[in-house]
Amino acid sequence: MLSVQTKIAIAISAGIALCAIPFAAAHAAEAPAADTESPAMAAADGVDSNGPASEPLAPETRQSVLPQGGRLLLTGGVSTIEGAGGGGIVPWALIGSYATRNQIGASAFVTGVDTQDFTLASYGGAVSFYNRLELSVARQNFNLREVGAAIGLGNRYTVSQTIIGAKLRLFGDAVLDQDTLLPQVAVGVQYKINDDRTVVGGALGLKRKGVDIYASATKIILSQSLLLNATLRLTKANQFGILGFGGLGGKDQAYKPQFEGSAALLLTRKLAIGGEYRTKSNRLEGALGGTSFREENAYDFFVAYAPTRNISITAAYARLGQIALARQNGAYVSLQLGF
Secondary structure (H helix, E strand, O other): OOHHHHHHHHHHHHHHHHHHHHHHHHHHHHOOHHHHHOHHHHHHOOOOOOOOOOOOOOHHHOOEOOOOOOOOOOOOOEEOOOOOEEOEOOEOOOOOOOOOOOEEEEEEEEEEEEEOOOEEEEEEEEEEEOOOEEEEEEEEEEEOOHHHHHOOOOOOOEEEEEEEEEEEEEEOOOOOOOOOOOOEEEEEEEEEEEOOOOHHHHHOOOEOEEEEEEEEEEEEEHHHOEEEEEEEEEEOEOHHHOOOEOOHHHOOOOOEEEEEEEEEEEEEOOEEEEEEEEOOOOOOOOOOOOOOOOOOOEEEEEEEEEEEOOEEEEEEEEEEEEEOOEEEEEEEEEEEEEO
């Protein structure tokens, strides 16, 4: 079931990818007139960034909360289906929103995914502090549609989950560090709370709460209009938590490392294409005999478009692997607002 979430996340990641590269390459030519005199332009010139500034900021810009933020276009990225800033299904080291080291920013998202058997709706938001710390929350509703009725749970039975996350940037600047191979690196944690007591906590006897821990490294190569990301996650989640945590009957509670990767190429200042890949731990295979509940790795291909500085729209095709008894493929659409 969780795979659907995977899709959602994918869509989001697309939007992020097109964020970082565009501004550095073309901000002077295409940014709105208001931006040419704002902290955003200062950031592009290395004045307002995470590293040393060549000039001090004006007093009135310090510790401010700005509607437009001060970072380069789209470097706040999009929201994953789990709420963290990054790609659709993979968190990045980038801190969400457009807040600089002197600002507080915010973002909100909504994503919908539809496969042949399931639908997933995810929505939430995040607040970022001084381009250093990100706090996020996401709500996921996984609808079984006709499958719910077929297994005696009722038509359109829904499994819901809340995810509370935090991400801390440790070092590096994905945009400004163009003269070094050093990526931007961040660590994060996601506390997941599954509401389903009937199937997850009841029939399957699975834990309904779990914590994921991850580390991400993101590198933007402006000369190639390319964004690369790698994430290592420690998790107990089945299908991202939609099918609970650990093994049947509360067993197999050991953390298992999983790899996640993203790549995006900016075609124009506002249009990007890319893909993501995420491995999954596959703890529940054979729960109902045979290959039931097998959990396969997921990947996607996306197109992201940013019509304005604060809006990004992502569409993707995802292959989510087996969910419950059958493989699930489908499309998704995601909308994000960021400041």
